[in-house]
Every structure is written in structure tokens, then in C-alpha cells.
Amino acid sequence: MEIKAVKFRKDGFYTQPFVMGGEEGKEKFDPNIRYRGSLQNYLIDTGSEVILVDTGLPAGTPEEVPDENSFGFTGKDICTYMEAFEALGYKPEQVTKILLTHRHADHSGELKSFPNAKVYVNQEEMDAAELQGLTNLVPVSYTDGPYYNFPESQKIQDGIYLIKAKGHTKGNSIIIVEMDGLFYMIHGDITYVDEALYEDKLSVVYDDLPAARETQNRIREFIRKHPTVYCGTHTPQGYENLEAKRVMDLDNPVPTVLAEVDFSKQEGSGKYVCSICGYVYDPAEHDGVAFDDLPADWRCPRCKQSKEKFNKA
Missing domain, CATH: 2.20.28.10 (Rubrerythrin, domain 2)
Structure with missing residues (x-):
């Protein structure tokens, strides 16, 4: 089994108030601290199946034009999600399953491009606007009981689990892949940057704040007890952790590398x-x-x- 990052935006940033201000308020944090940002989702090649975790932005989504007041910038296009996927050596018809962390368009944008895949999604997300018109959705009700300290899970196959992790959205999920003695946690947007997990802070983006807190508590508890590679969507740390097989140690944070930003005047599109x-x-x-x-x-x-x-x- 192998996990690969599908990288499609780079050189972005997120400010400290955005990634840490969910509970204490944005005003408690420094807007001049900007953490590195990127966009990537993940692919699991089991040897017999190709399984995706999320499917990027829709083709044609414009880049943002950030300035000094921007709380975040998803990054500059490397290519489209589909181009990044195909650059890994795969074709859309090979994908049999897609595990959706949540409904937002930077995770669900190209679901329609995989005609042979079943899309596994928390049943609470089924009516989301981003998912309308899709005929290959499989509503998940997490019938396989607890997964360690997480109360509700769905076993996708041996070593791959879809786990209820509400908060960021009401139907949010994470994926854990067991491989080579490690637990690869593909978490979507539980945190936007790893620093937020080290500091135990929530972002300002949530549907249910108490649920987001409960989920983060469970994730931190799990990481303390199990060797976990923490793979996120919005930071290069996600694929850096994956490629280095770097186990997260909450008591010994990886040194922070802040984003390099350039706010040279750029012409906006009006969008x-x-x-x-x-x-x-x-x-x-x-x-x-x-x-x-x-x-x-x-x-x-x-x-x-x-x-x-x-x-x-």
C-alpha cells in the first residue's frame, strides 16, 4: 500500500488569527504571523484499488489576489487537480472509491470526474449544495463501532478507516490508514497548519465549535498513544510529514517555517x-x-x- 499527495497549489499562507482564533477570538493573535499554505489531497494505492481522499478544487477556480489584510491565500496554481492526479500516473477510470472528508469545494471539486468511483460521505453531508447532482454517493452511517478512542467508524477495507470527526462541518470525517506500523491520519481541515495542533488551537472555520473541540481533543489523545503521521490539506507540512514518514510528537514541535509573502500590486479580476x-x-x-x-x-x-x-x- 502507498499514499501519495496530489499537489495542485503552492506558496500560500494563513494568518495566526485565522488558524488559531476559533475559541479565544482572532484579536488574541498576531495577523503578521503567516504560516505556509498549499493545497493537496491524497491518493491511496492499495495494489488492487486506487482510492482518493478528496478531489480538489473545480477546474477554473481563480487564484486569490492577497494583500496585507488577507487572512489567507490558498496559493498559486501548480496545475489543476486533475492534472496533478494524472501526473501521478493514474487515469480517472481506475479510481474505485473516494473518501470525502467534507463537502467544501477544495475537497469535493472534481468528484464528477471519476465515473467509476463510489463516493463515501457522512450521511449528514448528503444534502450539501456541493454534492447535488452526483449519482454515485454512498451515505456512511459509521456502523463498525469505535476505532480506538473515536466512537464511530466505518471500515473501508483492512487498514483503511473512515471516522466521524464533526466540527469543521457537521458531517466532517477523517481517514486513518494503517501501514508499516504507523497510523497515517488524513484529516482534511481539522487544523489548517500543524502549529495549531501543537498549540491546541481551533481555526475560525467551523459549523459546530463544541464538536470541533471534542474532535481535536480525541485527535490529540490518539496521537499521544499511537505513532501518527499527520497529513493535512492546506499546508506543505501535510506532504512533508507523509514523505518523511514523520511521526507527530506534540511535545516536540517541528520548527516553524513562516511563509514568504510578496504583496506587489496585482490586478484583480473583480471576482x-x-x-x-x-x-x-x-x-x-x-x-x-x-x-x-x-x-x-x-x-x-x-x-x-x-x-x-x-x-x-
């Missing part, structure tokens, strides 16, 4: 992208109304987040 669900606001589709001219209480049509969660593109 804005929701940092939560990936919805693109295009004035051309809204009678030419500029994003800045929308009412202060306007919300994302898809995920209902406020205007402040949008980034210029």
Missing part, C-alpha cells in the same frame, strides 16, 4: 472566492454589481458565510 466553500462571486453573473457594493449583511449563496470570508481573485 471574489469564498474561502470556505469555494463559491466564486462574478459581477458579470449578478448584473454587474461589484462585490464591494453588496450589502454588508450579504452572505455566500452556498455556505451562508459572511462577506469577510471572501478573498479577492
